[in-house]
Each structure stands twice: as structure tokens, then as C-alpha cells.
Amino acid sequence: MIKVVHYINQFYGGIGGEEKADIRPEVREGVVGPGMALQGALGNDAKIVATIICGDSYFNENLEEATEEILQMVKNYEPDLFIAGPAFNAGRYGVACGTICKAVKEKLNIPVVSGMYPENPGVDMFKKDIYIIETANAATGMRKALPAIAKLGMKLAKGEAIGSPAEEGYIARGVRKNIFREERGSKRAVNMLVAKLKGEPFETEYPMPDFDRVAPNPAVKDLKNAKIALVTSGGIVPKGNPDRIEASSASKYGKYDIEGVMDLTQETYETAHGGYDPVYANQDADRVLPVDVLRELEKEGVIGKLHRYFYTTVGNGTSVANAKKFASTFAQELVADGVQAVILTST
Amino acid sequence: MDLENQKRVLELSEKYGKENVVVVLGSSEAETAGLAAETVTAGDPTYAGPLAGVSLGLAVYHIFELKDEVDADVFDEQCGMMEMVLDVDAIAAEVKSIREQYSNF
Numbered sequence: 001m002i003k004v005v006h007y008i009n010q011f012y013g014g015i016g017g018e019e020k021a022d023i024r025p026e027v028r029e030g031v032v033g034p035g036m037a038l039q040g041a042l043g044n045d046a047k048i049v050a051t052i053i054c055g056d057s058y059f060n061e062n063l064e065e066a067t068e069e070i071l072q073m074v075k076n077y078e079p080d081l082f083i084a085g086p087a088f089n090a091g092r093y094g095v096a097c098g099t100i101c102k103a104v105k106e107k108l109n110i111p112v113v114s115g116m117y118p119e120n121p122g123v124d125m126f127k128k129d130i131y132i133i134e135t136a137n138a139a140t141g142m143r144k145a146l147p148a149i150a151k152l153g154m155k156l157a158k159g160e161a162i163g164s165p166a167e168e169g170y171i172a173r174g175v176r177k178n179i180f181r182e183e184r185g186s187k188r189a190v191n192m193l194v195a196k197l198k199g200e201p202f203e204t205e206y207p208m209p210d211f212d213r214v215a216p217n218p219a220v221k222d223l224k225n226a227k228i229a230l231v232t233s234g235g236i237v238p239k240g241n242p243d244r245i246e247a248s249s250a251s252k253y254g255k256y257d258i259e260g261v262m263d264l265t266q267e268t269y270e271t272a273h274g275g276y277d278p279v280y281a282n283q284d285a286d287r288v289l290p291v292d293v294l295r296e297l298e299k300e301g302v303i304g305k306l307h308r309y310f311y312t313t314v315g316n317g318t319s320v321a322n323a324k325k326f327a328s329t330f331a332q333e334l335v336a337d338g339v340q341a342v343i344l345t346s347t
Numbered sequence: 348m349d350l351e352n353q354k355r356v357l358e359l360s361e362k363y364g365k366e367n368v369v370v371v372l373g374s375s376e377a378e379t380a381g382l383a384a385e386t387v388t389a390g391d392p393t394y395a396g397p398l399a400g401v402s403l404g405l406a407v408y409h410i411f412e413l414k415d416e417v418d419a420d421v422f423d424e425q426c427g428m429m430e431m432v433l434d435v436d437a438i439a440a441e442v443k444s445i446r447e448q449y450s451n452f
Binding site: 011014017036037140 | 350382392393394395396397
């Protein structure tokens with residue numbers, strides 16, 4: 001019998017959402033939440049003996065302590081396999097899954113597997129260290145994710161050979177493996193080139209890594225005469241959120257006039273963001289979108305002018321593709337409006 | 348389906364009996380309607396809520412499927428506008444398919 005320990009966050013543990021994200025790690029015998037379906041997918045040869053639940057905020061704010069605590073819990077059960085998640089596109093959950101998986105693998109020498117959406121920040125941080133099954137971006141992908149996680153996990157636990165990312169469904173780890181092919185390289189390369197010229201599909205044997213690095217623009221030389229704009233992914237909106245920007249996975253951004261606004265107050269602005277404790281942002285939205293300070297700098301002549309509009313969206317769970325789409329639209333407006341620099345604030 | 352609503356459905360079905368509860372959905376998309384229908388029949392497909400692993404098998408319909416059961420004026424007032432803008436057929440087909448697979452009533 002293969003013994004499995006499963007790690008999930010407070011939400012899937014049925015404890016609560018964001019308001020319970022600060023709970024400390026706890027361990028329960030047997031399955032909890034998604035573990036029910038995972039047990040089914042693992043079959044009769046494996047048994048989830050325990051489930052460890054930890055709040056996402058607690059884990060990320062107490063990284064070393066939480067990792068140590070959870071390692072000890074895992075160790076007590078001496079499992080043959082450790083499964084974390086799946087975390088889909090939940091950033092802090094993904095980072096927690098990756099961190100704890102890496103620690104279990106390296107310190108306890110137990111095979112590990114997790115599941116995430118490719119844009120989850122946990123993927124870039126940990127794909128080289130652990131196997132991460134590629135999932136959909138939301139929990140609706142649970143039914144598809146768990147069998148793939150279970151299948152790869154069982155192979156790892158039994159010490160079987162692991163196939164390519166495409167065969168097993170995990171996110172490429174950047175590992176190269178020598179294999180024999182029937183045709184030599186030069187012929188395969190020419191075949192690919194011919195296919196490409198004909199507009200036919202072909203599959204590269206060496207996919208380029210997907211770097212998303214933005215080269216910084218040159219520094220603003222004349223700040224005194226520069227028009228500066230404020231842009232935020234922290235969800236600051238006029239009170240009442242007039243454009244109904246979603247609290248998570250935003251499908252739009254807002255553009256709001258701050259002509260004559262010297263200070264964002266509790267009565268006039270709030271945050272639409274659903275991924276952090278909104279109390280302090282709602283008390284004083286300048287904490288996220290510093291209009292008050294920029295007005296002072298404007299008055300002191302440090303900057304030329306604060307742009308009349310600010311742009312805002314909610315970064316919580318919003319896909320990189322959507323965020324890029326928003327920015328490419330309003331960046332053109334900013335340029336057309338003569339803005340020289342943007343201060344981008346997040347949370 | 349959010350966790351609070353899952354809890355309410357579970358409590359109501361315990362209080363009145365599964366056979367006496369009909370869930371009427373108002374979702375605006377086929378996918379979300381299907382997920383909600385699945386939640387109250389087969390169980391929460393995301394395994395996060397009180398209905399994770401709980402197969403209530405309730406009778407579930409989208410309000411668009413019940414048009415003939417509702418007073419025409421009331422339907423028109425409450426749903427007429429949405430009926431014009433939403434993909435009624437896709438929503439109804441999705442909920443029906445889930446109902447036929449998992450509903451016991």
C-alpha cells in the first residue's frame with residue numbers, strides 16, 4: 001500500500017476564504033475536500049493517510065517556520081508520496097505548494113507532485129525542482145487535474161520511468177534527455193523548414209523558453225517638467241465601483257478622472273480587490289494609489305504634473321494575457337496624452 | 348457555486364427532504380449553470396464546499412426551462428430582457444444534460 005500525504009490550503013480545507021488565510025498548519029487523518037476525488041483517482045493501491053491544511057497568508061508570511069512545521073507533520077506519517085494542491089491560478093497557494101514540495105523532496109527524499117496553471121507564479125519558481133501537472137486556471141478544472149496528478153504520482157511512488165511533459169501532462173522542467181531517432185538531425189530540420197514554408201504544422205524539438213522580461217525605459221531626465229500618471233493593479237476605484245471591476249480575474253480596467261482631487265478619502269474611494277485585506281486600502285486609498293503624495297510633489301515642483309486620469313484594475317488571479325491586453329490599450333492613450341512616466345503600484 | 352449557497356442548499360434539503368426541493372438557477376452562462384447544476388446533483392466539482400463528495404441528486408432547472416410554468420407577465424417582467432440577450436438554448440441544454448445524468452427526482 002502506497003501511503004500518501006496531501007497538502008491543501010484553508011479554502012479547500014473548508015475552513016474559509018481570505019479571512020481565514022492566516023491559519024497555522026494543521027493535520028487531519030484521512031481525506032479532506034479535493035482529497036476525496038484524489039483518493040478515487042489514486043485507486044486501491046494507495047491511501048491518503050493524512051491531509052495537511054495551511055492558510056496561504058500564514059505560509060507565505062512565515063515561509064521558513066511553516067515549511068519546518070509542515071515537514072515535521074509529513075515526516076510523522078512516513079509517506080511514499082506527497083501531493084500538494086492543485087493550486088490552479090492561485091498565486092500564494094501555488095508558491096506554498098511549490099515550496100513545501102521542494103522541501104519534502106529534498107529533505108525527506110519523498111517523491112512529490114503538484115498541479116498549477118502555467119501562469120501561476122509557483123510554476124516559474126519551482127518547475128525545475130518538481131513535477132507540476134498543468135491544470136486549468138480555476139477549480140472547475142479539478143476533475144481533469146486530479147487523475148493526471150494521481151497517475152504521475154503513482155509512477156513516481158513506484159519508481160517507474162517518467163515520460164515527456166506531453167505524455168504525462170506536467171509542465172516542462174527544462175530537462176534534456178538523449179534519445180535515438182530514426183532520421184538524422186539535418187533531415188528532420190530540413191523537413192521542419194519545408195513544413196514551415198508550406199504553412200503546415202510542425203513541432204520544434206527545442207522550444208525556446210518563454211521569457212517575459214520588460215527592459216526598463218531610460219530614466220526620466222527632466223522630472224520637473226514631466227507629466228506622471230498613476231496606474232495600479234491594487235483595485236482602487238471610486239466608491240461603489242461604478243464599472244463593476246471584478247474582485248478576482250478581472251476582465252476589464254477602469255479610467256478615472258482625478259482633476260482637482262488632492263486626497264483619496266474613505267468617502268470617495270475604495271478597493272475592488274478581493275485578494276488582500278481591504279480594510280486599510282478602504283480607510284485611505286492613497287496607501288495603494290498615492291494621489292496625496294504626488295499632489296505634494298506637484299506643488300513642490302518635484303514633478304511637472306500628475307496626469308488627470310488614473311488607470312486601475314484588480315491583479316488578483318488576472319491572467320497575464322488579460323493584463324497585457326489592458327496595458328497595450330491604455331499605454332497608447334497615455335502616450336497620446338503626453339504622459340512621460342507611469343508609477344505602477346501593486347499590493 | 349459559492350460556499351454559502353452550497354451550505355443553504357444542503358440545509359434546506361436536510362430540513363425538507365431531497366425529494367421536496369427543486370433548485371432553480373438563474374445563471375447567465377451555460378458553463379456556470381452546468382457547474383451549479385452539477386453541484387446540487389453529483390456534488391461540488393471543485394471539492395471546496397460543503398457539497399464536496401455529497402451527491403444530493405436534487406431536481407434542478409434553469410428558470411428559462413420553466414417559462415411555461417410561470418405567469419407570462421411575471422416571466423416577461425423578471426426574465427424577458429435576459430431571455431433576449433442570453434444563449435437560452437445552450438443554457439437549457441447544459442442544465443438538462445446534467446439533470447439527466449445526476450438528478451434522482
